[in-house]
Amino acid sequence: MILSAVSCFEILGIGDNSVLKEVYNSQGSKKAILFSKEGNATVDLSLQVTVTGYDYKLSEKETGNTFTVDSDHNAAKQDTGSIDFNWLSNDSLQIEYDNKLRVFIQQMKIDDVTILYKKR
Numbered sequence: 001m002i003l004s005a006v007s008c009f010e011i012l013g014i015g016d017n018s019v020l021k022e023v024y025n026s027q028g029s030k031k032a033i034l035f036s037k038e039g040n041a042t043v044d045l046s047l048q049v050t051v052t053g054y055d056y057k058l059s060e061k062e063t064g065n066t067f068t069v070d071s072d073h074n075a076a077k078q079d080t081g082s083i084d085f086n087w088l089s090n091d092s093l094q095i096e097y098d099n100k101l102r103v104f105i106q107q108m109k110i111d112d113v114t115i116l117y118k119k120r
Contacts, residue, residue, distance in 0.1 A: 015039060016060050020047075020080050025087040029054055030113060032085050032093055036078070037063070044070040047083055049095060051110040066110050067117075069101040076100030088116070096120055 015038030024031045032051050035058060039045040048064025050056075071078050076098045085095045092114045099119040108115055 015045075017048075017058055017062065019058060021085075023085060023087065024054060025090045025093075027090045029090065030087075031056070032066075032087070033058055033064075034080075034083055034085065035064070039070075044073075045078055046070045046104075047078055047101070048105075049083065049085065051093060051113050051115070064105065066105070066107050066115060067095055067097075067103075068105040069097065069103050072100060072102035075102075092116065094118060 017035045017037050019033060019035045021034040022031050030051060031054050032049060033056075034047065034049050037046045037048055047069050049067040050058065050062075050064045051066045067083070069078075069083070076082065078101075082101060083095065083097045085093055088094050091112050094116045096118040097120070106117060
């Protein structure tokens with residue numbers, strides 16, 4: 001099953017990205033980026049989150065390093081309300097998401113940032 005997910009993300013990596021939201025921590029030293037990645041005939045659109053330095057520019061083809069989901073064959077809507085996040089402190093980010101979304105990547109720590117998740 002894990003190998004299938006890895007192969008799927010190699011395919012997911014070919015679509016273009018559209019930034020939906022960027023939120024900086026209170027020091028302005030880190031930011032979280034929510035973006036959508038286009039799918040194709042065999043792969044669904046995905047929503048992805050990357051946590052990075054404040055001045056990082058997301059490339060058109062990269063994949064998220066923190067959290068990646070899809071609609072699980074249209075079981076969930078994918079829009080800007082499907083995932084929300086906020087900084088609890090300079091090194092702690094909470095990601096809240098629709099529990100019907102299918103999760104592929106769910107990192108608990110990126111560099112020095114702890115990631116907390118809340119299903120809704």
